[in-house]
Amino acid sequence: MITTRRTLLAALTLALTGFATSAFAQDASTLDRIKQDKQLRIGVTSAEPWFFKDPMTEKWTGVGVAMGEKLATSLDATLVPVETTWANAVAALQANQIDMMFVLDPTEERRKAIDFPDAPLFYYAMGALVAADSAAKSWEDIDKPGTRIGVTLGTSLDKNITAMAKNAEINRFSSNDEAIAAFAARRVDVVVQFHPALVVQYSRLKLGKVILPTPVNPVPTSAGLRKETTPAFRNWISEQFAELYKNGVPDQIFNGYLKSKNIDPAGIPGLVKEAWK
Known part of the structure; x- marks a missing residue:
């Protein structure tokens, strides 16, 4: 070539x-x-x-x-x-x-x-789904004897609430939905999740109210x-x-x-x- x-x-x-x-x-x-x-x-x-x-x-x-x-x-x-x-x-x-x-x-x-x-x-922050008539404003208000808290097992929220709650009873569930179902069935009094997820759960449940208990720690x-x-x-x-x-x-x-x-x-x-x- x-x-x-x-x-x-x-x-x-x-x-x-x-x-x-x-x-x-x-x-x-x-x-x-x-x-x-x-x-x-x-x-x-x-x-x-x-x-x-x-x-x-x-x-x-x-x-x-x-x-x-x-x-x-x-x-x-x-x-x-x-x-x-x-x-x-x-x-x-x-x-x-x-x-x-x-x-x-x-x-x-x-x-x-x-x-x-x-x-x-x-x-976002660690929020709580509580009863509509609840007067709770702080984590101290929630951490009372006889209060049943629902949280998803193995999450950072599980770790946090376990360290914070000394008096309330902590109930652990395998998923967010199971914790919410327990709240609807009145088997727990409070559900702890990051607050935007709680708001969406609330939209389906139409029960209770979402709050950011103090002290609020922004994530x-x-x-x-x-x-x-x-x-x-x-x-x-x-x-x-x-x-x-x-x-x-x-x-x-x-x-x-x-x-x-x-x-x-x-x-x-x-x-x-x-x-x-």
Whole structure:
């Protein structure tokens, strides 16, 4: 075969194109990829109020989805929900199947495998579902002899309430739903869970009321991100979270979701800790 100058130029161009593509794949940040593909992929799993899939339309809604839509709009991209589980979310990020997973607490163990923005997404707290006529306002009010507390076995809440309650009787259940069922059957007087989950449970039960007993200890939650050489995406997400939180957007979204479930958000603790009473 005769090698001409045109053939050499074509081969060189092809090689440079391949090199550029490879370099982009290795060195470009998630932010660059989203801007190029016009898609923001978020992990979703069945967990109200964060993620909810309508069984009829198969459309995803929820606080996490709404937050993702706001970020996608800012990037002039389309939001793409990718089904996963809480247990598989970290692996999905590492495998580049999703770009972020909302409402993932930044534990030390998770920080070893994935990244998190500096600014929190929002806050929640250990809440209590109590009788509608209960006068309890503090954990001390709840920790009384004869009071039966329901909690999900093996959770951080189980650990916390076990350390706090010295007088009340603690009943442990295998799931949140079982604890709520015990409350409905009046086999326990109080159910302890993180307060947004309690609110959703209340929406189904229509029994009792959700409170944040004092002292209230806010727990920051975040969004898991893939570890990358360049911090561009992490920094951008952190800036967005800080701005959204400052403007009270998490509360606006949470309240909107509650209303979609026919729950009046008035008096229900939101996701902005500074507004808690």
